[in-house]
Amino acid sequence: MQIHKTDVVIIGAGPVGLFAVFECGMLKLQCHVVDTLDAVGGQCVALYPEKPIYDIPAYPQIMAAELIEKLQAQAAPFSPTYHLNQRVDRLQPLADAAGWQVVTSNGTQIEARAVIIAAGAGAFGPNRPPLDGIEGYEVASGGNPAPVQYFVKQREAFRGKRLVIAGGGDSAVDWALSLAPIAAQVSLVHRRPKFRAAPESVRQLEELCASGKIDLVVPYQLAGLEGDGQRLSAVVVEDLDGGRRSLPADHLLPFFGLSMELGPIADWGLGLTRHHVAVEAVTGRTNLPAVFAVGDIAHYEGKLKLILTGFAEAAAAAHAIHPLVYPDTPLHFEYSTSRGVPVS
Ligand SMILES: Cc1cc2nc3c(=O)[nH]c(=O)nc-3n(C[C@H](O)[C@H](O)[C@H](O)COP(=O)(O)OP(=O)(O)OC[C@H]3O[C@@H](n4cnc5c(N)ncnc54)[C@H](O)[C@@H]3O)c2cc1C
Incomplete structure (x- = not known):
């Protein structure tokens, strides 16, 4: 079976995982994204696609499904590879601390320099x-x-x-x-x-x-x-x-209906506090090297479980990952207005 190689593997294609693709893309970090569901969108699509959300900045009101469509479109210029309908079951270190290999329930293997866990409340599965x-x-x-x-x-x-x-x-x-x-x-x-x-x-x-x-x-x-x-x-x-x-x-x-359970993530040696991954505030660094957690699954003191919080965490995690992938290229902070985005 083919082993995929990439810069970052993102576990979870909810709103925060999708925005992490964009933030990584802006820093030239290529992403593969895995989700148990057969569509992207996490809770927004699985639980409340037709409910309006009122606290997404600049959108006085947006339907959850529409937010996901826009996030997917925003990520598209960076050509992420989606592996849907499969759960990440194993996370194992590569030799010489070169990164991580994730293995999914379908047997898909992805090797990456860094991992972003954006797994929300865990993998969705049937009751x-x-x-x-x-x-x-x-x-x-x-x-x-x-x-x-x-x-x-x-x-x-x-x-x-x-x-x-x-x-x-x-x-x-x-x-x-x-x-x-x-x-x-x-x-x-x-x-x-x-x-x-x-x-x-x-x-x-x-x-x-x-x-x-x-x-x-x-x-x-x-x-x-x-x-x-x-x-x-x-x-x-x-x-x-x-x-x-x-x-x-x-x-x-x-x-x-569907239920959510942390599942295999609980067995990866991450520091867990009450079913959440304990992380360094904002950057999302976990106790495992080059493994980050963002969005609902990530916990630090004062954490607000909101989509907008997850967006900021995704941006910070991408910046923290950049030196791992490009150790010889200093990262100069730039606004998106200066950097621009590729044309998709
Ligand atoms: C009814 C309702 C209304 C809400 N309203 C608002 C609101 O108005 N404003 C707001 O900010 N927030 C709201 N929220 C909360 C918001 O939806 C969450 O904060 C947000 O979805 C978290 O995004 P996430 O990407 O971190 O995780 P999720 O959306 O939970 O996505 C995580 C994804 O990871 C996948 N996953 C987990 N484990 C694995 C694994 N091992 N392998 C592969 N895939 C895996 C899951 O299948 C899931 O698709 C609401 C939530 C609900 C239920």
Whole structure:
């Protein structure tokens, strides 16, 4: 597998990670950026894309998703390489203190002189239902797709399959609607009779239930999995009185939203204070050489967890990294108005 080499690897493509690309770019530091999500934007895109933000300087009001679009456009002239849909699992030092290698959950390897951790509250991941043995069913085996999946990557993979979809929000309802025409059978499990989805989607759902294309299993919740530990044969559900039903199934698709967890970052030997990385104020220097932390994940006395704070931290970290990449080139402080930006 190819080993990517770059000046700086940025862990997290939230607003602060994106602005770190710009600040590094202004100092001629090339960046690779990794995120667990399949899109850039961190909390702004995953949690509140359509909420207005009021405390971004010079924007009296800006939608979170629009802020991310602008940050990505601002970073674009510096041609960052994004590695999305993968989590940084390992951080290991290169020989002779030459920098760091990060290894992601997809096996991507990136070597860099410095690392900026802009990981917010940690990696986003699906909320998994607490079912015995579920891990065994989350893995694809024998050329077959994994029986339990939290994101639909390929709709066609479910053609002719018996599906149990769980959840009460837009994702569960939208996927039930989308997969019903191609699946052999769709059961939609929710612990309440009402769904928190767009009214038009709920109307379509009622129509498909009435015509027998979707089996509505309410109010029930997931209680267990039946199968050989790798291949699923049924999903067990339970009502509020403990009454159980077994729904024959090839796949379970739970849509219970996203959670954030620090995950592997906790094992990298960084000084942690209550799930945050302790850093030198402003520069973001951690206890590991050439490893910096900025944005929500970074903690020092007086820290304000705001996007604008993270922006300033990103600028300071980039300046602190410059001498590591260009030890023989003194850095003369310059305004962007003097330096200019490349034309993208
Ligand atoms: C509802 C809501 C409203 C808010 N309103 C405001 C506001 O008005 N003003 C304001 O300033 N702030 C606001 N915030 C807070 C703001 O969103 C955060 O301060 C900001 O998102 C922090 O940016 P970040 O880049 O540090 O981290 P995040 O946005 O959390 O992004 C971190 C990224 O790192 C990724 N990541 C973590 N670990 C790994 C790993 N190991 N491998 C790969 N990727 C990883 C995550 O998947 C995530 O995408 C709000 C937050 C919420 C939830």
